Amino acid sequence: MRxxxxxxxxxxxxxxxxxxxxxxxxxxxxVAEYNGAYKASQGMLDEFGAKRVxxxxxxxxxxxxxxxxxxxxxxxxxxxxMTFNFSLVAIDQIINSAAKxxxxxxxxxxxxxxxxxxxxxxxxxxAQHSQAFESWYANCPGLKVVxxxxxxxxxxxxxxxxxxxxxxxxMESEQMYGDKxxxxxxxxIIPIGVADVVREGSDVTLVSFGKIMKKxxxxxxxxxxxxxxxxxxxLRTVRPIDYDTVITSVKKTNRLVIVEEAWPLASLSxxxxxxxxxxxxxxxxxxxxxxxTADVPMAYAPNLVEEFMPKVSKIIEEVKSVMYVK
Amino acid sequence: xxxxxYTKETYLKWYEDMLLWRKxxxxxxxxxxxxxxxxxxxxxxxxxxxxxxxxxxxxxxxDKMITAYRDHVQPIAMGVSPNNIMAELFGKATGTSGGKGGxxxxxxxxxxxxxxxxxVGAQVPIGxxxxxxxxxxxxxxxxxxxxxxxxxRQGAIxxxxxxxxxxxxxVIFICENNGYAMGTSVERSANHTDIWKLGLxxxxxxxxxxxxxxxxxxxxxxxxVDRARKGEGPTFLEMKTYRYKGHSMxxxxxxxxxxxIAEYQKIDPIAKVLEHIKKNKxxxxxxxxxxxxxxxxxxxxxVDxxxxxxxxxNESLYKNVYVEEYPFIKE
Numbered sequence: 001m002r003x004x005x006x007x008x009x010x011x012x013x014x015x016x017x018x019x020x021x022x023x024x025x026x027x028x029x030x031v032a033e034y035n036g037a038y039k040a041s042q043g044m045l046d047e048f049g050a051k052r053v054x055x056x057x058x059x060x061x062x063x064x065x066x067x068x069x070x071x072x073x074x075x076x077x078x079x080x081x082m083t084f085n086f087s088l089v090a091i092d093q094i095i096n097s098a099a100k101x102x103x104x105x106x107x108x109x110x111x112x113x114x115x116x117x118x119x120x121x122x123x124x125x126x127a128q129h130s131q132a133f134e135s136w137y138a139n140c141p142g143l144k145v146v147x148x149x150x151x152x153x154x155x156x157x158x159x160x161x162x163x164x165x166x167x168x169x170x171m172e173s174e175q176m177y178g179d180k181x182x183x184x185x186x187x188x189i190i191p192i193g194v195a196d197v198v199r200e201g202s203d204v205t206l207v208s209f210g211k212i213m214k215k216x217x218x219x220x221x222x223x224x225x226x227x228x229x230x231x232x233x234x235l236r237t238v239r240p241i242d243y244d245t246v247i248t249s250v251k252k253t254n255r256l257v258i259v260e261e262a263w264p265l266a267s268l269s270x271x272x273x274x275x276x277x278x279x280x281x282x283x284x285x286x287x288x289x290x291x292x293t294a295d296v297p298m299a300y301a302p303n304l305v306e307e308f309m310p311k312v313s314k315i316i317e318e319v320k321s322v323m324y325v326k
Numbered sequence: 327x328x329x330x331x332y333t334k335e336t337y338l339k340w341y342e343d344m345l346l347w348r349k350x351x352x353x354x355x356x357x358x359x360x361x362x363x364x365x366x367x368x369x370x371x372x373x374x375x376x377x378x379x380x381x382x383x384x385x386x387x388x389d390k391m392i393t394a395y396r397d398h399v400q401p402i403a404m405g406v407s408p409n410n411i412m413a414e415l416f417g418k419a420t421g422t423s424g425g426k427g428g429x430x431x432x433x434x435x436x437x438x439x440x441x442x443x444x445x446v447g448a449q450v451p452i453g454x455x456x457x458x459x460x461x462x463x464x465x466x467x468x469x470x471x472x473x474x475x476x477x478x479r480q481g482a483i484x485x486x487x488x489x490x491x492x493x494x495x496x497v498i499f500i501c502e503n504n505g506y507a508m509g510t511s512v513e514r515s516a517n518h519t520d521i522w523k524l525g526l527x528x529x530x531x532x533x534x535x536x537x538x539x540x541x542x543x544x545x546x547x548x549x550x551v552d553r554a555r556k557g558e559g560p561t562f563l564e565m566k567t568y569r570y571k572g573h574s575m576x577x578x579x580x581x582x583x584x585x586x587i588a589e590y591q592k593i594d595p596i597a598k599v600l601e602h603i604k605k606n607k608x609x610x611x612x613x614x615x616x617x618x619x620x621x622x623x624x625x626x627x628x629v630d631x632x633x634x635x636x637x638x639x640n641e642s643l644y645k646n647v648y649v650e651e652y653p654f655i656k657e
Contacts, residue, residue, distance in 0.1 A: 025462070051462070054493075056489065057485075057488060057489065057492070059485035059488065059489065061451070061481065061482050061485055062451050062454075062482055062485025062486050062488070062489055063451075063485075063489065064451070065448065065450070065451025065452050065454070065455060065482060065486065066451045066452075066454050066455035066458055066486065066489060067455060068451070068452050068455055069392075069440075069451065069452035069453060069454060069455020069456040069457075069458065069459070070455040070456070070458045070459040070462070071455070072440055072452065072455070072456060072459075073390070073440075073455070073456040073458075073459035073460065074459055074463070075458075075459045075462060075463075092445060092448060092482075093448065093451065093452075093482075096444075096445045096448060097443070097445075097448055097452060101441075102646055102647065102648065102649065103426060103646055103647045104423060104426060104427050104431040104433065104441070104442070105423055105427070105431070105433035105435070105441065105442075105646075106423045106424030106425075106426050106427070106433075106645075106646050107424075107645070107646035107649075108423075108433050108434070108435040109433065109435060109440075110649045112649075141647055141654070142647055142648070144648075165648075165649035165650065166648045166649055166650075193653070240652065240653045278657075
């Protein structure tokens with residue numbers, strides 16, 4: 001099968017949907033003439049022109065609001081944030097407007113729009129460029145939150161998100177844009193809200209999503225060498241969460257470790273742990289464990305970055321602790 | 327583009343519309359005290375000429391309107407039945423938002439009324455976005471986007487003015503300067519008081535307008551609408567107006583004097599329009615009384631309709647949050 005980069009998968013998904021539906025357009029900082037800060041819209045200005053691939057000034061609140069109004073009046077914008085760290089400037093429009101309009105109008109104004117861009121850390125970028133807000137957005141009814149971990153999923157899920165009739169937060173990573181993966185030539189859609197069991201196993205369930213899946217996969221490989229067969233679930237969507245897949249797996253393995261690149265308090269791992277104790281209490285052979293980032297702002301020094309991030313060694317350690325092996 | 331006419335019919339319609347809005351708001355105020363209406367309640371009394379003049383200058387069949395949370399009478403002006411507005415205030419299923427919106431969140435897609443927004447200034451980029459879509463779709467519709475004198479101090483307004491200019495959007499930004507952002511006077515919220523001049527920073531056509539006079543309002547809005555329809559972009563108008571009631575029902579209004587309110591009531595837009603009608607002998611006293619009776623009946627019908635309507639079903643809490651079925655967490 002053809003192998004392409006994550007950024008190409010994103011550009012292909014947007015381009016295919018824009019060919020399919022005149023109402024879809026892209027706006028954001030540097031998306032047009034610069035071809036995207038991370039080249040995720042490479043070639044799109046040339047194909048679709050300045051009417052549909054629109055460079056904005058640095059005004060996240062304003063252009064998120066304009067996109068929201070355009071959606072109310074029948075268009076289907078894709079709003080690119082250069083990073084979701086900057087989405088905080090726009091969060092009023094996302095939470096108070098886009099996520100509410102359908103409900104406040106009792107169904108008169110559906111909001112088919114996508115807010116997308118990279119989330120979380122990407123190396124030594126310091127505290128303000130390294131945050132993961134998946135759980136913040138996932139907390140808000142009215143939104144859907146999608147977090148792909150590989151090029152194949154990114155394309156199928158982004159196409160589904162663009163076609164979706166509700167506002168979707170679509171979170172990528174600077175550290176995934178260069179990742180290569182198999183992506184077929186033809187069209188395909190991956191439905192929102194369906195997790196992927198990427199590796200079957202019987203000893204322990206590992207649940208994660210997004211970029212940090214890379215570390216989970218690495219940990220699962222190392223555990224396999226030690227005779228521990230982890231079942232690995234990529235949630236792919238964190239609102240809604242595919243609890244059926246998680247619970248089914250936990251009932252099989254009786255053990256769960258959740259890996260999340262985010263601060264621990266009120267995180268998605270907290271939420272998943274709650275649901276697992278509620279629905280699979282009698283099936284559990286050990287407490288649920290999790291590996292999150294440190295509960296501090298990200299720092300710059302390379303060793304502090306390493307200390308902050310979820311580590312493969314820590315994942316392995318937690319798996320062993322729930323299996324009661326050394 | 328046809329020039330506006332100011333005929334007998336214009337004035338009679340203004341009188342009837344503005345008086346209906348006034349009486350409707352007065353009734354909601356009374357119902358609020360009776361606790362039939364709850365939540366926050368922001369009344370439009372005193373500002374009616376802005377809406378009457380605006381409506382005269384647009385085509386409500388295609389043009390759009392969006393405003394903040396002082397939003398009961400705008401949808402009525404656009405064509406929504408007062409029954410559905412009153413029902414929304416009562417939280418009834420027959421309200422414009424099915425009882426989910428309340429006072430601050432009136433919506434009517436059918437009548438091009440885009441809300442009803444509770445975050446000060448947030449409706450401004452949304453209004454520009456509505457206009458963006460009309461330009462994108464190559465229609466000649468325009469959007470009237472209202473904001474208060476408090477909203478112009480929000481950053482979103484400035485971001486939006488900038489983008490509306492670079493993208494040449496068919497939107498008319500209308501600041502209803504009623505003197506006070508809740509209890510903070512314009513004088514205390516900025517070191518300048520000519521709000522219209524904010525447009526100058528973006529080289530956007532802008533001007534102050536006598537917001538107590540529907541003729542002045544309609545002329546200014548029409549000029550802006552014509553410009554927008556021709557593809558010549560946005561306009562910013564500062565309507566100098568006044569609200570007689572507090573910011574909301576819970577406002578003790580210690581920030582202003584009764585004399586100040588009385589001064590504005592001398593130039594009350596409804597009284598002024600009636601004076602013009604009488605001077606021109608366009609209506610007899612009986613006809614004026616008949617209009618008042620008709621309005622009272624309309625308001626009464628709205629209240630009866632609201633009273634008799636059912637509350638929304640409990641299950642409706644989970645409806646219309648998403649378009650399709652969604653697995654809500656229900657514990």
